[in-house]
Amino acid sequence: AQSVTQPDIHITVSEGASLELRCNYSYGATPYLFWYVQSPGQGLQLLLKYFSGDTLVQGIKGFEAEFKRSQSSFNLRKPSVHWSDAAEYFCAVGASQAGTALIFGKGTTLSVSS
Amino acid sequence: GAGVSQSPSNKVTEKGKDVELRCDPISGHTALYWYRQSLGQGLEFLIYFQGNSAPDKSGLPSDRFSAERTGGSVSTLTIQRTQQEDSAVYLCASSLKSLGYTFGSGTRLTVV
Numbered sequence: 001a002q003s004v005t006q007p008d009i010h011i012t013v014s015e016g017a018s019l020e021l022r023c024n025y026s027y028g029a030t031p032y033l034f035w036y037v038q039s040p041g042q043g044l045q046l047l048l049k050y051f052s053g054d055t056l057v058q059g060i061k062g063f064e065a066e067f068k069r070s071q072s073s074f075n076l077r078k079p080s081v082h083w084s085d086a087a088e089y090f091c092a093v094g095a096s097q098a099g100t101a102l103i104f105g106k107g108t109t110l111s112v113s114s
Numbered sequence: 115g116a117g118v119s120q121s122p123s124n125k126v127t128e129k130g131k132d133v134e135l136r137c138d139p140i141s142g143h144t145a146l147y148w149y150r151q152s153l154g155q156g157l158e159f160l161i162y163f164q165g166n167s168a169p170d171k172s173g174l175p176s177d178r179f180s181a182e183r184t185g186g187s188v189s190t191l192t193i194q195r196t197q198q199e200d201s202a203v204y205l206c207a208s209s210l211k212s213l214g215y216t217f218g219s220g221t222r223l224t225v226v
Contacts, residue, residue: 009154034214034215036217042219043118043205043217043218043219043220044157044205044207044215044217045217046214046215046216049214090156090157092157100162101147101159101162101170101173102147102159102215103159104149104156104157104159105156106154106155106156107156
């Protein structure tokens with residue numbers, strides 16, 4: 001079955017500390033992988049995506065993610081978290097075909113403490 | 115338009131009533147998607163339109179749910195005889211090929 005697992009429902013990180021949000025996927029085809037962020041009351045914003053090539057991808061707001069095919073993972077990282085990063089983060093996977101529907105994880109809520 | 119526009123932003127309806135939710139995608143985006151977001155449940159895929167192809171309706175939870183996309187642009191999601199479990203945020207997204215979705219801000223539906 002195709003699925004995305006985000007093992008951590010809620011994470012709290014101190015401001016300035018590093019962050020890693022975990023994402024594991026199960027997908028039968030070559031995956032396209034995405035991370036989205038949703039601030040309270042807002043829609044989802046694309047942080048970064050992986051289609052092919054370099055397995056370390058850079059995104060907006062200082063985020064990066066690494067694709068590890070052997071581990072079926074696509075973890076999101078940031079070296080130094082800012083209070084404004086507090087939000088809900090969603091990992092998603094889709095097929096390497098035009099316009100197929102993405103499968104989303106259930107999200108990880110990030111809280112930032114001062 | 116510059117982004118994906120959804121209306122209304124909030125909708126409160128009585129149980130048993132029908133509701134229509136509207137999505138206006140980014141101009142030129144060939145694919146349009148509807149998702150439902152319930153508290154703690156992530157995003158649940160509902161339906162997907164790609165160009166002139168038949169829509170993928172595999173995610174619709176019951177026959178009370180339907181959607182159409184007129185002229186390859188605006189889409190309407192209709193929920194008939196609403197139930198309290200239909201309360202959620204309904205998100206629309208559009209995309210051009212596989213470049214990632216652009217989401218609208220959603221419609222928060224509350225069934226009382």
